[in-house]
Amino acid sequence: MSNSSPRGRPRSSKRVREDEKLRQRLIQLRGQDVAGLHTIGAIWRRQRLSCPDRSTLQAYVANQLDAEMADYVLFHLTEIGCRVCRPISMI
Numbered sequence: 001m002s003n004s005s006p007r008g009r010p011r012s013s014k015r016v017r018e019d020e021k022l023r024q025r026l027i028q029l030r031g032q033d034v035a036g037l038h039t040i041g042a043i044w045r046r047q048r049l050s051c052p053d054r055s056t057l058q059a060y061v062a063n064q065l066d067a068e069m070a071d072y073v074l075f076h077l078t079e080i081g082c083r084v085c086r087p088i089s090m091i
């Protein structure tokens with residue numbers, strides 16, 4: 001009894017499909033990376049890290065902050081575009 005069923009060629013079409021799936025997954029992962037999940041802004045926005053408190057914002061508006069702090073608030077308002085702080089800073 002010969003048990004040599006024809007192994008045939010590997011099913012290349014299936015392999016390609018698997019590869020394609022993997023490729024799509026990689027693109028997806030990369031895309032998320034590129035989309036800026038790891039940018040400071042995104043982390044900041046997500047965690048709402050370090051919103052300056054109201055008095056700091058008022059001091060900023062009144063031009064009473066030192067340069068470093070003013071810079072930070074400006075960054076927070078413009079780069080982060082914090083919706084919580086922006087209205088306060090516009091008073």
Ligand SMILES: [Zn+2]
Nearest residue numbers: 051082084085
């Ligand atoms: Zn804020």
